[in-house]
Amino acid sequence: MPKTIIGITGLARSGKDTVADYIAEKHSFKVFTMSDTLKSECMKRNLDITKDNLSLVGDAMRKEFGNDIVAVKTIEKAGHFPRSIITGVRSPEEIDIFKEHCPGFILLAVEAPDSSRFGRRTEKDPDTESGFFSRDERDMKNKGMGDVIEMADQAIKNDSTLDELYIKVDRFIDSINL
Secondary structure, three states: OOOEEEEEEOOOOOHHHHHHHHHHHHOOEEEEEEHHHHHHHHHHHOOOOOHHHHHHHHHHHHHHHHOOHHHHHHHHHHHHOEEEEEEEOOOOHHHHHHHHHHHEEEEEEEEHHHHHHHHHOOOOOOHHHHHHHHHHHHHHHHHHHHHHHHHOOOEEEEOHHHHHHHHHHHHHHHHOOO
């Protein structure tokens, strides 16, 4: 069976993990998150695992080892499965790594209104709007996240109910002929 890797990108709390979990459950995919690598690095550095620390550690790793370092470490795990989903794709260099290892790599962007995203924050997220949205600015500036979202093969707007989101995900899966 050919290897299928779906990358999922989107700003914080847009619904990436919800989409990934739904696809995994319904279509037998294994989910990998780019942040798992960053969580390990935070633990090595004795840092609390917060969204800000994950972002800052990711920035530091990319500065030291290149913008594709988190993807390289993630593909080492995901590449062993026939169907993988990788959430949290943030740079064009990461996309290059995924396409290099899986020519059929598909990138899906999940988009949601800022007000919805801020309303979905957890205790690991900054509790002010300025803190929450500053992460978006860092992702856009330091990683090229805006370019990644534009590079997506398809986009899903997560701006309604969970059932509506699942219908959109089902349409996406049907369109890629799994």
